[in-house]
Amino acid sequence: MPFTTKLSKDIKIGGIDLWRVSLLMSNNCGMGLEFTPTPISEYLDYFFIHGYQITEIAHDHYPQTFEGNVKCDTVVIDLMGEYVGLADLKTYYEFFETHFQYNNVIVIGCYHSNDKIRFRNWRFFKDDFPNMFFVHPQNDTFNLWNISGTPQVIMGTNMVDKKEHLFMCLNNGMRDHRCSMVHSILKRGLEKDNLLTSRSQQWNKINIPEIQIDNPLGGQEDKGTSRWNLQPEFSNKSYIDVITETKYHHPFYTEKPLKTFMSLQFPIILGYKDSVKYYRDKGFDMFDDIIDHSYDGIVDLEEKTEKIADELLRLSSLDFHKIYSESKDRLLHNQQLLNEYRMKNKRIENIVKFIFTDSFEVFSSKNYNTLYL
Numbered sequence: 001m002p003f004t005t006k007l008s009k010d011i012k013i014g015g016i017d018l019w020r021v022s023l024l025m026s027n028n029c030g031m032g033l034e035f036t037p038t039p040i041s042e043y044l045d046y047f048f049i050h051g052y053q054i055t056e057i058a059h060d061h062y063p064q065t066f067e068g069n070v071k072c073d074t075v076v077i078d079l080m081g082e083y084v085g086l087a088d089l090k091t092y093y094e095f096f097e098t099h100f101q102y103n104n105v106i107v108i109g110c111y112h113s114n115d116k117i118r119f120r121n122w123r124f125f126k127d128d129f130p131n132m133f134f135v136h137p138q139n140d141t142f143n144l145w146n147i148s149g150t151p152q153v154i155m156g157t158n159m160v161d162k163k164e165h166l167f168m169c170l171n172n173g174m175r176d177h178r179c180s181m182v183h184s185i186l187k188r189g190l191e192k193d194n195l196l197t198s199r200s201q202q203w204n205k206i207n208i209p210e211i212q213i214d215n216p217l218g219g220q221e222d223k224g225t226s227r228w229n230l231q232p233e234f235s236n237k238s239y240i241d242v243i244t245e246t247k248y249h250h251p252f253y254t255e256k257p258l259k260t261f262m263s264l265q266f267p268i269i270l271g272y273k274d275s276v277k278y279y280r281d282k283g284f285d286m287f288d289d290i291i292d293h294s295y296d297g298i299v300d301l302e303e304k305t306e307k308i309a310d311e312l313l314r315l316s317s318l319d320f321h322k323i324y325s326e327s328k329d330r331l332l333h334n335q336q337l338l339n340e341y342r343m344k345n346k347r348i349e350n351i352v353k354f355i356f357t358d359s360f361e362v363f364s365s366k367n368y369n370t371l372y373l
Contacts, residue, residue, distance in 0.1 A: 002138035002145055004032040004363040005352050011359060012038040015048040016066065023078040023108055023351070024048055027146075029139040030080070031352050031362075044072035046355070047102070051079045051088070051109075058095045068099030075102050076355060079109030081133055083252035089119045108351055112251055125354050129282070132345045134255030135262070135338075138364065141228050142255070144371070151368040156262035156335045157232045158372050159328060166316050167268070168195035168234050169242035177248040179203035180301050181270050182211075184309035185242075190316065195238050232373050235263035239320045240291075242308070245271030248301065253278060261334040266291060266327075268308060273299055283337055285330045290323060291315065 003026055013035050018024060026032030038044055047070055054077070056062040075096060089107075096102060105122040110130040117124060135142050137153045145151040169185065171178045182198040183206055185191055191211065200210040213234075235241065241260040246252055251272045257279060260267045266287050269275045276296040280286045286293060292314075295307035324331075349362050 002026055002032065002140060002151075002365050003030065003348055004034065004365075006034050006361045006363070007356065007359055008361060009359045011035070011356070012042065012045045013048065014038045014040045014042070014044045014046075014072075016040065017050075017053060018048065020050050020053060021048045021078045022050070022080050023076070027140045028080065029133050029136045029141075029348060031348060040070050044070070046074050046076055047072040047100070048076045048078060051077055051082060051084060051092070054092050054095050055088070057099075058091050066099070069101075070099060071101045073102070074104040074106060075100065076106045076108065079107065081110060081254075083110050083247060083250055085117070085250055086119060089122075093120065106355060108355075110252060110254075112253065115251055123354075125351055127347060127350060129341060129345070130347075131253040131255060131258060132341065132347050135258050135342055136345055136347060137342055137368065138348060143229075143368075145368070151365075152371040153368050154229060154262075155339055155370045155372050157230060157235060157264060159264055159331070160236045162321055163237050163239050163324065165194045165238040166320055167240035167242050167312060168238035169244065170195070170197045170231075170234065171244055172197075172199065174199045174201040174203070174208060175246075175248070176203065177270055177301055177305070178244045179206075179208045180305040181242070181244050181308065182208055184302075184305040185312070188309055188313050190309065190312055193316075195234055230259055230263055230373055232263065235259075235265055239266055239324050240312075240315070241265040241267055242312070243267060243269045243271070245269065245275065248272060258338060261338045264331040264335060266324075266331075268293075268311070269296070270305065270308060273297060282341075284334050287327065287330070290327075 014037050015021060018037060022028040022030050024030055024033045057066050107122055107124045110133055111117060111124050111126040112130050113126045113128050115126055140146055143153045171182060179201055185196060195213055196211055197213055198208055198211045201208040243256045243260060245256060246254050257267055257269055268291060274296055276286050276293045292311050295304050298304040298307060352360050352362055
């Protein structure tokens with residue numbers, strides 16, 4: 001088991017469809033909480049529920065009847081690898097006011113320590129490196145825990161001799177910022193010799209085309225090569241990773257740039273304002289002497305993607321294989337630094353303490369091998 005939490009005193013815990021609450025599980029970077037569920041007809045110390053479940057019930061998409069009338073001290077909302085803003089939080093609040101009698105609400109998601117999000121008197125778990133959730137050694141979605149033999153924690157890829165393309169920019173869900181980035185790349189014809197994917201989408205009266213390359217969302221999860229892990233079949237062919245983050249207007253930091261560091265690539269990040277600075281401040285080499293990251297502080301979306309595309313055009317005139325060869329130690333530094341952060345990360349322990357204060361013991365499995373793809 002990746003992680004186990006044992007409570008040191010009797011606490012009544014319940015919820016609905018607890019199998020969906022990854023925070024409680026030993027997989028997906030959860031607490032691995034050992035407990036016997038208490039029926040929700042009784043008064044509970046803690047009621048655990050996933051944010052998705054709240055939305056489903058509130059919008060009448062829940063497959064079962066939820067009677068409500070839950071009485072508890074604290075509701076714990078499990079978001080884990082997600083980030084929600086005020087609109088969703090208001091939906092959650094209206095749901096609780098209708099169906100619950102409660103005193104406190106705790107929200108566990110990917111919120112940075114400096115995030116200014118506030119809602120009523122709810123408590124938000126925050127930390128300095130929230131996206132460690134995605135690549136934490138105990139996260140079996142990213143690493144290989146569910147295999148025969150000793151589990152394997154993926155540390156990254158190895159250096160290759162030469163790559164075929166300057167950059168890759170892989171997109172699935174076509175949000176506005178991704179549409180804008182794809183459009184800016186296509187305007188300059190940069191897709192011709194690079195790895196670009198997109199879904200067909202109408203955006204600002206512009207038709208964004210369907211562009212696919214050898215099923216980039218495929219791979220083999222049991223070998224650590226899928227959209228949930230690393231994708232060496234693409235990263236080993238491209239020097240730069242043009243990362244289109246999950247959200248643009250919120251400080252939601254995901255696994256995407258971390259995979260870039262692990263894959264020994266040069267990063268360009270289209271995301272929340274100052275995303276490049278976020279990683280630079282943590283000690284990562286953002287190759288400022290090679291890549292002009294002045295786009296990082298721009299808020300206007302189209303201005304930002306145009307700036308990035310112009311920089312890609314400039315970089316396409318350079319001998320990037322020579323730059324790559326000369327930057328080997330710097331690329332390896334980023335990979336090694338990230339793995340240091342991963343191995344010493346205490347996110348799970350801190351979440352347990354945030355919820356239960358001092359009523360627990362935690363056990364983290366160190367029985368795994370490390371793997372470079």
